[in-house]
Amino acid sequence: MIPLLPRIQALRYVTPLREGGSLPAVMEADDDGTYVVKFRGAGQGLKVLVAEVITSEIARVIGIPTPELAVITLVDALTKYERDEEVQDLLKASVGTNLASDFLPGSFGYDGSCPPPADLAAKILWLDAYSLNIDRTWANPNLIVWHGRVHAIDHGASLWFHHSWPSKAPNPAAFATRQPDLAKHVLIDVAGPVAEVNDALVAHLSDEVLTAVVDLVPEEWLEPMVLTDDPQHIRRIYVEHLIARRDAAAEWTKALP
Ligand SMILES: Nc1ncnc2c1ncn2[C@@H]1O[C@H](COP(=O)(O)OP(=O)(O)OP(=O)(O)O)[C@@H](O)[C@H]1O
Ligand SMILES: [Mg+2]
Known part of the structure; x- marks a missing residue:
């Protein structure tokens, strides 16, 4: 009834979202999708990712529009291409599974x-x-x-x-x-x-x-x-x-x- 979260692989770091406190980023994945990624290695830790999954999926169940979520795996090789030191440290600390939110373009x-x-x-x-x-x-x-409709995001708190x-x-x-x-x-x-x-x-x-x-x-x-x-x-x-x-x-x- 509630589908499992898709499992995807990160292919490319596109850009950081500097307004986000946890330095989330836009990334491309192996399903041809573009996602906003919340990293396991960010200062707030894994619990904010847990809260994000649970509360966002409850939102979906009760009829609140919210971007689709996926579990995105980051491999060590990807962390080497990033020049910005802060970003590189974050990626290194985030090898493994992270949380991806379907990027809503033009929102x-x-x-x-x-x-x-x-x-x-x-x-x-x-x-x-x-x-x-x-x-x-x-x-x-x-x-x-997005497309004139309000979508709820960011339930980590x-x-x-x-x-x-x-x-x-x-x-x-x-x-x-x-x-x-x-x-x-x-x-x-x-x-x-x-x-x-x-x-x-x-x-x-x-x-x-x-x-x-x-x-x-x-x-x-x-x-x-x-x-x-x-x-x-x-x-x-x-x-x-x-x-x-x-x-x-x-x-x-x-x-x-
Ligand atoms: N799925 C999405 N599609 C498009 N833009 C998004 C999406 N998710 C987040 N954003 C953009 O990225 C910004 C940061 O996202 P979010 O609020 O989830 O991160 P955060 O690090 O938890 O932020 P903060 O702690 O500062 O509130 C949002 O304000 C929004 O502009
Ligand atoms: Mg936010």
Whole structure:
């Protein structure tokens, strides 16, 4: 039902995207596609790639346009052609699997000139509240407009609970009821009532769907945590968080417009 992420090989580094904090880049791959690549060796680490996969795929499931993702492999030989030292270091640290997002040519950053319909804006608000993503403000909209349609990108800052896992036991109940703070959200003024979309979105996210979404994350991105280093166990812990948060939707949607 949810297709696996395609596996592709990087062929050529085209250009860095300097506006991205993690120095993502445009790359060409062996499927003739062009992608925006987020690197495993960037300072933010693997967890942002995990969050990007899970939250972007949840977005897709609930009907939010978002670029197709793929897992892109970078081989050592490619890193030698890059003259810029910062880029070369990043590529060297990123040999292996990285995250690719289908490059949407001609897209532009959201500036309010082409607002999404009220129900799509409400869905995006819901997603950001669900995943506790604070990274969608005017300073950093993380929305791009392509063929007149708003697409959601950059979900690496969502699901931030996993950053405490190297030292603290996971706590799905705490994540489940955390109140979102969307006062500065870029779509707050154009979104329809979240209450009107909530039930349909919750219904899309069955336990099976959430499990399938977490299964999309490449095994080697699941880093050991205090409780376990078993990737299957770590996947279950992500799913527990996502289910608990879904089940508490009535609680955390109260504060939303
Ligand atoms: N699939 C895509 N197609 C076209 N352009 C894209 C795509 N994904 C990202 N971009 C462009 O690249 C920029 C950086 O991407 P993104 O926000 O995902 O990176 P980031 O390093 O996480 O950024 P930051 O942390 O600064 O928000 C975006 O603002 C957008 O302009
Ligand atoms: Mg961004």
